[in-house]
Amino acid sequence: MTAEPSSVGFYVYGIMLLLVCAMKFPALLRRRHDTLLRAACLLLFAAGCLMLFAAPASITALNRITGITNFAAPVVYVTTTAFSGASLLLMVNWRPAPPERTRRVSRLCVTVYGLAILAVAVLFWAGTTPTEQPTLFDVHYATTPFIREMIVVYLVAQGVAMAIASALCLRWSGEVRGSLRAGLRILAPAYLLIVCYVVLRLTAVAARWTGHDLDFLVDRVSPLFSAPACVLGALGFFVPLAGPRVAQTARAVRELWRLAPLWRVLRDIPTPGAIRAPLPWWRTPPAVLLTGRRTALYDALLALTPHYDPAVREAALRTALRNGDDEDRAAAVADSAMVLAARERQRAGPGQPVLPTGTTVPRTRDLTALSRSLASSVVHDLRDHRAPQQKAAHHE
Numbered sequence: 001m002t003a004e005p006s007s008v009g010f011y012v013y014g015i016m017l018l019l020v021c022a023m024k025f026p027a028l029l030r031r032r033h034d035t036l037l038r039a040a041c042l043l044l045f046a047a048g049c050l051m052l053f054a055a056p057a058s059i060t061a062l063n064r065i066t067g068i069t070n071f072a073a074p075v076v077y078v079t080t081t082a083f084s085g086a087s088l089l090l091m092v093n094w095r096p097a098p099p100e101r102t103r104r105v106s107r108l109c110v111t112v113y114g115l116a117i118l119a120v121a122v123l124f125w126a127g128t129t130p131t132e133q134p135t136l137f138d139v140h141y142a143t144t145p146f147i148r149e150m151i152v153v154y155l156v157a158q159g160v161a162m163a164i165a166s167a168l169c170l171r172w173s174g175e176v177r178g179s180l181r182a183g184l185r186i187l188a189p190a191y192l193l194i195v196c197y198v199v200l201r202l203t204a205v206a207a208r209w210t211g212h213d214l215d216f217l218v219d220r221v222s223p224l225f226s227a228p229a230c231v232l233g234a235l236g237f238f239v240p241l242a243g244p245r246v247a248q249t250a251r252a253v254r255e256l257w258r259l260a261p262l263w264r265v266l267r268d269i270p271t272p273g274a275i276r277a278p279l280p281w282w283r284t285p286p287a288v289l290l291t292g293r294r295t296a297l298y299d300a301l302l303a304l305t306p307h308y309d310p311a312v313r314e315a316a317l318r319t320a321l322r323n324g325d326d327e328d329r330a331a332a333v334a335d336s337a338m339v340l341a342a343r344e345r346q347r348a349g350p351g352q353p354v355l356p357t358g359t360t361v362p363r364t365r366d367l368t369a370l371s372r373s374l375a376s377s378v379v380h381d382l383r384d385h386r387a388p389q390q391k392a393a394h395h396e
Helices: 006-028 034-054 056-066 072-094 099-126 146-174 178-209 216-266 285-301 310-322 327-348 367-375 377-395
Strands: none
Touching: 006 034, 006 056, 034 056, 034 072, 034 099, 034 327, 056 072, 072 099, 072 146, 099 146, 099 367, 146 178, 178 216, 216 285, 216 327, 216 377, 310 377, 327 367, 327 377, 367 377
């Protein structure tokens, strides 16, 4: 069978959801009692099956293969009800609450939606649907005994679950921050769009009960809500999962940028005994690169220990305090000046006497503050003042 153009999106999205579900299956086997993971896997599986079964080409194929007119209708409705229950179950287990309360509500959710699924199957078996209706099934059989009740059961079950899930998302989003809050704020309108979808279809069904024709709400208006709801739903679940990693990467990149001045000063300092594994930036995660950069900077500061001159630090500290810096800022500036002077002494080679090591080390352990203070006018003045001295010593 060749999929219709309108079915391709259903199949692509459905297969992606099932693949993600399959990727989580090994974790589910290891953590069988993890109710949140089970709810997530159930949601992914139900959503993937719903996309595959709801594709127009699949509806036609299911009816033809089984030989049962409109057999695709209860299949889609059962899957829709399962997806609705799984969505509500996931929200119940995702939101922090006392364990006993979570278990009680979860059992209630499973029982109610399990009965709804059973009701859809039984009512379809009890009713008759002689005319195939791939797109207007809800309104065409809105007055048919048993089928009418089946339609109402699946629509009400879906609408109630989505409304509760949306309310839970909005309420919970006020209690959290960061990417989780953003994800919940995205999920809430996604669920509301599905509620609008249900209301439109129920309105068209109720119109048939009163002898009116609002069928266009089913085949032309309500489908417009499906794509935005799917996109927002996927984004809402993706943001809390990817948000912390993205934020961590952004922080690492920002920290690498702040350490760049200090790295340019110390990257050529030999560090005997230290192991520096090459970390190419294009294929190294920023967090790993940051750890390696910090380690290398600490190794370089330690290697400069024999060349630290406390007199340089004290002079820079007095100058920084005189210029109006607070004690922490002045201490960082003084350490930067001492590190810069030690680097120049180390570069000068064997001709420079080694200072007594003692306990003279930079007192500032914050590498970011040390790097930022390199831009201080005190450090620049020291660099400009020592440059002619270094040249003169070199000529002598």
